Structures are given as C-alpha cells and as structure tokens.
Amino acid sequence: xxxxxxxxxxxxxxxxxxxxxxxxxxxxxxxxxxxxxxxxxxxxxxxxxxxxxxxxxxxxxxxxxxxxxxxxxxxxxxxxxxxxxxxxxxxxxxxxxxxxxxxxxxxxxxxxxxxxxxxxxxxxxxxxxxxxxxxxxxxxxxxxxxxxxxxxxxxxxxxxxxxxxxxxxxxxxxxxxxxxxxxxxxxxxxxxxxxxxxxxxxxxxxxxxxxxxxx
Amino acid sequence: xxxxxxxxxxxxxxxxxxxxxxxxxxxxxxxxxxxxxxxxxxxxxxxxxxxxxxxxxxxxxxxxxxxxxxxxxxxxxxxxxxxxxxxxxxxxxxxxxxxxxxxxxxxxxxxxxxxxxxxxxxxxxxxxxxxxxxxxxxxxxxxxxxxxxxxxxxxxxxxxxxxxxxxxxxxxxxxxxxxxxxxxxxxxxxxxxxxxxxxxxxxxxxxxxxxxxxx
DNA sequence: ACCAAAGCGGACCGCACGGTCATGTTGGGG
DNA sequence: CCCCAACATGACCGTGCGGTCCGCTTTGGT
Numbered sequence: 001x002x003x004x005x006x007x008x009x010x011x012x013x014x015x016x017x018x019x020x021x022x023x024x025x026x027x028x029x030x031x032x033x034x035x036x037x038x039x040x041x042x043x044x045x046x047x048x049x050x051x052x053x054x055x056x057x058x059x060x061x062x063x064x065x066x067x068x069x070x071x072x073x074x075x076x077x078x079x080x081x082x083x084x085x086x087x088x089x090x091x092x093x094x095x096x097x098x099x100x101x102x103x104x105x106x107x108x109x110x111x112x113x114x115x116x117x118x119x120x121x122x123x124x125x126x127x128x129x130x131x132x133x134x135x136x137x138x139x140x141x142x143x144x145x146x147x148x149x150x151x152x153x154x155x156x157x158x159x160x161x162x163x164x165x166x167x168x169x170x171x172x173x174x175x176x177x178x179x180x181x182x183x184x185x186x187x188x189x190x191x192x193x194x195x196x197x198x199x200x201x202x203x204x205x206x207x208x209x210x211x212x213x214x215x
Numbered sequence: 216x217x218x219x220x221x222x223x224x225x226x227x228x229x230x231x232x233x234x235x236x237x238x239x240x241x242x243x244x245x246x247x248x249x250x251x252x253x254x255x256x257x258x259x260x261x262x263x264x265x266x267x268x269x270x271x272x273x274x275x276x277x278x279x280x281x282x283x284x285x286x287x288x289x290x291x292x293x294x295x296x297x298x299x300x301x302x303x304x305x306x307x308x309x310x311x312x313x314x315x316x317x318x319x320x321x322x323x324x325x326x327x328x329x330x331x332x333x334x335x336x337x338x339x340x341x342x343x344x345x346x347x348x349x350x351x352x353x354x355x356x357x358x359x360x361x362x363x364x365x366x367x368x369x370x371x372x373x374x375x376x377x378x379x380x381x382x383x384x385x386x387x388x389x390x391x392x393x394x395x396x397x398x399x400x401x402x403x404x405x406x407x408x409x410x411x412x413x414x415x416x417x418x419x420x421x422x423x424x425x426x427x428x429x430x
Numbered sequence: 431a432c433c434a435a436a437g438c439g440g441a442c443c444g445c446a447c448g449g450t451c452a453t454g455t456t457g458g459g460g
Numbered sequence: 461c462c463c464c465a466a467c468a469t470g471a472c473c474g475t476g477c478g479g480t481c482c483g484c485t486t487t488g489g490t
Contacts, residue, residue: 011487014437037477048439053479113382154398157380161395165376167328169416179413180376183369187402198394201384226457226466252447263469268449431490438485445477455468460461 009055018055020045026066029107034063064119067111071125074101078132087139091146092185094136095159099177102163103170112160130156150188151200158184224270233270235260241281244322249278279334282326286340289316293347302354306361307400309351310374314392317378318385327375345371365403366415373399 009015024045028036038059042049056062077097084090102109111118112126134152141148162184166177224230239260243251253274257264271277292312299305317324326333327341349367356363377399381392 009437011436013486017437038479039477042439049478050439050480051437054437059478113379154394157383157395158398160382161376161380164328164379165372167375168372173413173416176413176416179369179411179415180372182412183373183402184398185402186406187398187400191401191406196394197397198388198391200394201388201391224466228457229467232468253449254447264448265450265469266467269467274448433488433490435489436485436487439483441481443478443480447475447477448473450473451469451471453469453471455466456464457466458463460463 014055017045017047017051021047021052021055021062022066025062026069029063029066030105033106034110038062060119063107063111064122067108067119067122068125070101070105070108071122071129074098075125075129075132078129078136082132082135082139087136087143088145091136091140091155094133095155095162095181095185096178098156098159099162099181102159103166103174103177109160109163109167113164126156144190146188147190147196149196149200153201154188157201158188229270232260232262232266235262236267236270236277237281240277241284244278244281245320248321249325275334278322278326279337282323282334282337283340285316285320285323286337286344289313290340290344290347293344293351297347297350297354302351302358303360306351306355306370309348310370310377310396310400311393313371313374314377314396317374318381318389318392324375324378324382341371359405361403362405362411364411364415368416369403372416373403 009018021041025041028041028044038052039049041062042052045052052062056065074097078094081090081094084093102112111122118126130152132152133155137146137150137152137155140146141150162177162180165180166173169176224233236256240256243256243259247255253267254264256277257267260267267277271280289312293309296305296309299308317327326337333341345367347367348370352361352365352367352370355361356365377392377395380395381388384391
C-alpha cells in the first residue's frame with residue numbers, strides 16, 4: 001500500500017541491507033529527530049555510509065520513505081475507523097493513535113510541523129489524512145457529539161498540538177499526552193452557546209515555504 | 216528588572232553596538248529560529264563576527280539574553296493580571312499574550328520546547344512563569360470558571376501546544392491561533408461530569424536532558 | 431567453476447558552522 | 461592633544477555534515 005520511493009533491489013544481500021537500513025533509520029529518527037547524521041544511521045545498521053546512498057539518493061529521500069510508512073499506517077487506522085459503530089469513540093481512537101505516533105517519533109513531529117522540508121508525496125499523504133479526519137469528524141458532528149464548526153483540518157492540527165503540549169513531560173511522564181488529548185476532546189465537544197473566534201481553516205497550505213525567505 | 220547576562224560595557228560605541236546586536240539577534244531568532252548563524256546576525260547588525268563574541272561569550276549566551284527579555288515581559292504581564300478584576304478574563308488575556316509571544320518568535324518556541332538547550336536562568340524564569348500561571352489559574356478556579364483539576368503547569372504547557380497547533384497555518388492565516396486558544400479555553404472551562412484521564416503534572420522537569428542519550 | 435554485474439565500504443571533497451586571535455582603530459580621561 | 465585601554469575586525473582553525481567515488485567483494489545465472 002505504501003509505494004516505496006526507490007525501487008526495491010533484486011539481490012538478496014541488498015534487500016537485507018535495505019531492511020536493516022530502514023529499521024535503523026526509523027529507530028534513530030524516532031529517537032533523535034531529523035538531525036541524526038547519515039553516518040550514525042549507517043553505523044547502527046551495520047553498513048557503510050556509501051551503502052545508504054546506494055539505496056536512497058539523499059537523506060531527504062530516506063526520511064520521506066519512513067515518514068510515508070508511518071503516515072500510511074495512521075491512514076489505514078483512520079480508514080478502518082470510518083465504518084466503526086460509534087462515531088464519537090471512533091474519532092477519539094483516531095486522535096489517540098495519531099498523537100501516539102507523534103509522541104513516539106521525534107522526526108515525525110519535526111517533519112509534519114515544518115512543511116518546508118516536506119517531500120511532495122508526504123504532503124499528499126497528509127492531504128489524504130486530512131480527508132479521513134474530515135470524514136470521521138463529519139460523522140461525529142452528525143451524531144451531535146462534536147461542535148458544528150470543527151473541521152477535519154482542526155483535528156489533524158490538534159494532533160501535533162497535543163503532542164507538543166505534553167512534550168516537556170515526555171521523559172518523566174510518558175502518558176501525560178492522554179490528559180491533553182481529553183482536554184482537546186472536551187474542547188471540540190458540543191457546548192451550548194459557545195463559538196470559535198476565527199473561521200475554520202479551509203485546507204493545510206501546500207508548502208508555506210517555511211518562514212525563511214530566500215537568503 | 217531583567218539582569219543582563221554579561222556586564223554592560225562602558226564605551227559609547229560598545230553600548231551602541233550591543234544594542235544593535237541584541238536587536239538584530241532578536242529579529243533573526245524570531246524569524247528563523249535558533250539555527251541562524253552568528254555570521255548572519257552580525258551582518259544584520261552591521262558589525263563583524265568577532266564583535267558578537269566580544270559581547271557574548273557564546274551563541275547560547277546571546278540566545279539566553281534575548282529569551283530572558285521576552286520571558287520577563289510575559290512575567291510582568293502575568294503579574295499585573297494577578298490583581299485584575301475578573302479572574303476568568305485575566306487568565307484568558309495571559310494565555311493570549313503567551314501564545315502571541317510563541318507565534319511571533321520561532322526561537323522562543325524551540326527553546327521552550329527543548330529544555331536540554333536551556334540556560335539555568337531561563338529555566339528559573341520559566342519556573343517563575345509557572346508560579347504566576349498557577350496564581351492566575353487558582354483565582355479562576357476559585358471563581359468557578361475553570362475545572363478543579365487544571366493547574367498552572369497545564370496552562371503553561373498549553374501555550375506552546377496552541378502555538379504548535381496553529382503553526383502550519385501561520386503564513387497563510389496569522390490569526391488562526393485565536394481559534395485554538397478558544398478551543399483550549401473551552402476545554403479547561405468548567406464542565407459537568409467530566410474528568411481528565413491523567414493526573415496533573417506536579418512540575419516541569421528541570422532538564423529532561425533531551426531525548427538524546429550520550430553518544 | 432566461472433564471471434559479469436550488482437553491491438559494498440570508507441577515504442575523500444566541499445561546505446558551513448561556532449569560536450579564536452593578531453592586528454588595526456577609536457573613544458575619552460588626563 | 462595625547463595616549464592607552466577598550467574595542468572592532470575578518471582571516472583563520474577545527475569539526476562535523478551530506479554526498480561522491482573507486483577499488484574490492486559478493487551474488488547468482490550459466
């Protein structure tokens with residue numbers, strides 16, 4: 001389901017090394033963020049630095065391959081939940097899965113939060129994720145458990161926000177994000193006589209070009 | 216009120232250059248984050264690179280000086296609001312000021328969010344901020360407009376979270392954070408029969424040492 | 431068993447960064 | 461006006477990064 005970025009090689013040692021590399025990179029990115037060096041990843045995988053660039057044309061390509069995998073999983077989870085019985089708990093479970101993904105993977109947070117360094121495919125995946133979230137939110141809205149003016153884009157944005165709220169506590173209290181997820185859920189739940197002060201964003205901007213203008 | 220990190224120099228050209236440097240660094244850090252190079256800051260200030268290190272012993276020192284200034288302002292705002300008439304709107308205004316600070320300054324987000332690279336003085340300032348937030352929250356709680364199990368630490372954490380929620384929209388919709396601030400406020404507001412699933416964090420960890428373990 | 435092609439590895443390149451230093455310049459007290 | 465201490469400067473250094481390249485090894489078809 002997740003189209004790999006580069007073609008998968010034919011020789012046995014190559015496919016084995018590719019697996020080792022993907023696993024090592026996923027672990028290192030998750031633990032240390034996008035700043036880990038290619039050398040460290042290669043070392044962890046037990047291969048030479050050159051081998052990394054044989055399998056992935058650049059560091060960005062490697063990063064994108066892993067991010068796409070994770071986004072694909074979340075997308076599948078969300079799609080499955082679209083046909084769940086209770087729309088309210090379905091939305092809740094989707095958000096829990098999303099926040100947990102952010103919490104577990106530091107690079108994931110950094111990539112999603114800074115669209116400037118995003119691959120086109122990653123942006124597409126996020127767009128599809130937004131669609132799924134839109135569906136889940138619409139169902140919950142129809143059931144009346146969610147405010148009428150809350151959108152799927154809101155939900156996706158909140159995932160990153162909740163993770164970031166609990167981030168400083170992550171080491172000492174790894175489960176604290178559940179507290180802030182509930183807080184957010186209570187915020188988007190139907191409340192009498194309350195409205196949000198700013199119109200819902202129509203869509204995620206394609207590539208905000210970061211805040212950096214050309215130097 | 217804000218104790219500068221290094222002693223302020225005596226000669227007139229030195230004090231002028233120090234001002235230029237602080238202004239340039241503040242602008243650059245706000246716009247591009249902590250990653251801006253000393254060279255770029257010096258260029259913007261119209262001085263040589265060496266001059267930067269004459270005034271601040273390291274890049275971290277310069278960064279800390281600016282962060283302390285901003286934290287001081289927010290601290291003053293919060294302290295003033297402690298004696299405001301309506302505790303509910305006081306808390307709201309404090310949070311609005313806090314989020315706006317995050318939104319305006321990229322380096323501020325990065326420093327607050329990654330305690331590993333924090334100066335001791337910065338951590339102290341954040342602690343004092345937490346105390347002020349505790350006071351504001353307690354007042355609002357006594358008035359009954361805020362959940363009994365929401366703490367000042369929650370409020371401080373939410374500031375960063377709200378900014379991060381709206382971050383991807385910042386370029387296209389700079390005011391979107393107000394939407395998510397309201398959402399968070401609705402979340403922490405008194406609601407019948409709802410409770411948070413995770414106990415309130417007692418305090419911010421002092422220095423979570425990042426997620427990086429020694430290499 | 432052989433061999434071409436595919437894969438591997440690590441020395442190597444160019445670059446940008448934070449920080450230092452020797453040299454030249456300037457301000458302001460006497 | 462003079463002089464020296466305080467200051468400014470940019471060439472320079474060490475380091476670590478992403479990415480390249482070429483000689484060697486392994487694989488798998490014949």
